[in-house]
Amino acid sequence: MSTEAGSIYIKNILAENDFPSNFEEWEARAKEKMKPEVFGHIRSGAGGEETLRSNRESFSNWSIVPRVLNDVSSVDTSIELLGRRYEQPFLLAPIGMQRLADEEGDLASARAAAKFNVPFITSTVASYPLEEVAEASGDNPRWYQLYWSNESSISFSMIKRAEEAGYEAIVVTVDTVMMGWREEDVRNRFSPLRAGVGKANYVNDPAFMASLPDQEDDSIIEGILKNVHHPSFTWKEIEKIKAATNLPVLLKGILHPDDANLAIEAGIDGIIVSNHGGRQLDGAISSFDALPLIAEVVQKRVPVILDSGIRRGPDAVKALLQGADAVLLGRPYIYGLVVGGQQGAEKVLEQFIEETRVSLALAGITRIQDTHTAKLVRSGGGR
Numbered sequence: 001m002s003t004e005a006g007s008i009y010i011k012n013i014l015a016e017n018d019f020p021s022n023f024e025e026w027e028a029r030a031k032e033k034m035k036p037e038v039f040g041h042i043r044s045g046a047g048g049e050e051t052l053r054s055n056r057e058s059f060s061n062w063s064i065v066p067r068v069l070n071d072v073s074s075v076d077t078s079i080e081l082l083g084r085r086y087e088q089p090f091l092l093a094p095i096g097m098q099r100l101a102d103e104e105g106d107l108a109s110a111r112a113a114a115k116f117n118v119p120f121i122t123s124t125v126a127s128y129p130l131e132e133v134a135e136a137s138g139d140n141p142r143w144y145q146l147y148w149s150n151e152s153s154i155s156f157s158m159i160k161r162a163e164e165a166g167y168e169a170i171v172v173t174v175d176t177v178m179m180g181w182r183e184e185d186v187r188n189r190f191s192p193l194r195a196g197v198g199k200a201n202y203v204n205d206p207a208f209m210a211s212l213p214d215q216e217d218d219s220i221i222e223g224i225l226k227n228v229h230h231p232s233f234t235w236k237e238i239e240k241i242k243a244a245t246n247l248p249v250l251l252k253g254i255l256h257p258d259d260a261n262l263a264i265e266a267g268i269d270g271i272i273v274s275n276h277g278g279r280q281l282d283g284a285i286s287s288f289d290a291l292p293l294i295a296e297v298v299q300k301r302v303p304v305i306l307d308s309g310i311r312r313g314p315d316a317v318k319a320l321l322q323g324a325d326a327v328l329l330g331r332p333y334i335y336g337l338v339v340g341g342q343q344g345a346e347k348v349l350e351q352f353i354e355e356t357r358v359s360l361a362l363a364g365i366t367r368i369q370d371t372h373t374a375k376l377v378r379s380g381g382g383r
């Protein structure tokens with residue numbers, strides 16, 4: 001090998017390595033790039049962060065018992081969800097106010113998701129209107145996450161806009177009737193909603209704008225805060241949402257098996273087991289611990305999706321083994337966005353896809369529907 005070729009080779013390796021290769025490194029690089037209060041807002045959980053921590057610990061409390069000699073030369077990672085086939089067993093979680101992470105924010109994430117045919121769930125408090133996110137998604141499937149508004153006409157108007165923009169499901173977040181007690185934001189006196197980073201879907205909504213006393217910026221922000229805080233939200237409103245749309249409706253933030261049962265009784269089309277990444281009720285059960293209880297009552301009647309704490313491929317495999325039909329990626333892709341914009345988010349997805357595929361193969365699983373061939377056991381338990 002000539003010296004010149006050698007140096008080119010070395011340079012390529014360095015270029016490849018320019019991006020981090022695991023969650024902790026992505027997070028550390030993101031921290032370097034961000035103002036402390038912005039990084040703190042994204043990283044942190046509610047209260048003393050007990051739930052944030054247990055979201056990770058509960059994965060470590062379980063171990064995969066792999067199968068061997070099972071010809072894993074080809075691994076099919078695809079899943080079927082709400083009548084559609086997806087190449088990968090994960091979706092991108094709704095994360096609001098993505099301009100905190102990158103100027104192109106939600107648009108960059110939607111494009112990154114489209115590159116891998118991974119559905120993107122856009123938030124009510126996105127930094128770009130749902131119509132622009134739809135355009136950035138091209139023909140990639142997208143779902144719309146709804147924060148209920150006290151002024152119900154705003155919610156129904158947003159659902160209608162989502163239908164018109166080609167969204168394929170409505171994800172109603174039910175664990176955020178008020179904001180969790182987020183010590184980091186309290187300490188930093190940081191409220192991105194007040195700063196207006198999450199107003200795009202509201203200022204583009206005729207029902208919202210008509211509900212305001214005037215069209216001034218202050219009234220817009222006050223109007224958003226008044227509607228986002230909706231403590232009187234109940235199953236009655238869920239029934240109305242179901243009646244208002246033909247799209248499948250999923251509930252995000254279910255942790256109690258009885259609520260899973262009520263959701264099914266209400267005709268809900270899917271359940272997202274989530275504690276909002278530990279950002280709402282501190283001390284709440286980790287999503288991974290809640291999963292088997294919910295999978296047991298649901299009995300495959302509707303899809304069960306899990307988020308909160310998924311950081312690596314084996315976490316996804318454990319969730320699938322424990323009864324999830326798919327998982328949502330949250331903070332990892334946001335850190336990708338911070339570090340490298342759309343390209344950074346793509347790199348995170350690529351690494352996650354590859355690691356999940358390798359992990360399935362090494363567990364001896366060649367198709368997601370065959371996950372039961374391997375086993376999951378409590379760690380450190382006996383011989």
Ligand SMILES: Cc1cc2nc3c(=O)[nH]c(=O)nc-3n(C[C@H](O)[C@H](O)[C@H](O)COP(=O)(O)O)c2cc1C
Pocket residue numbers: 041042043055093094095096097123124125145173252274275276277278279307308309310328329330331332
């Ligand atoms: C900065 C940030 C903003 C979020 N915004 C929303 C949102 O607008 N709507 C929503 O339903 N969930 C929101 N979530 C929760 C995520 O959808 C998801 O449940 C959580 O990030 C999963 O946990 P993980 O980040 O530990 O994987 C947000 C989470 C973070 C970290």
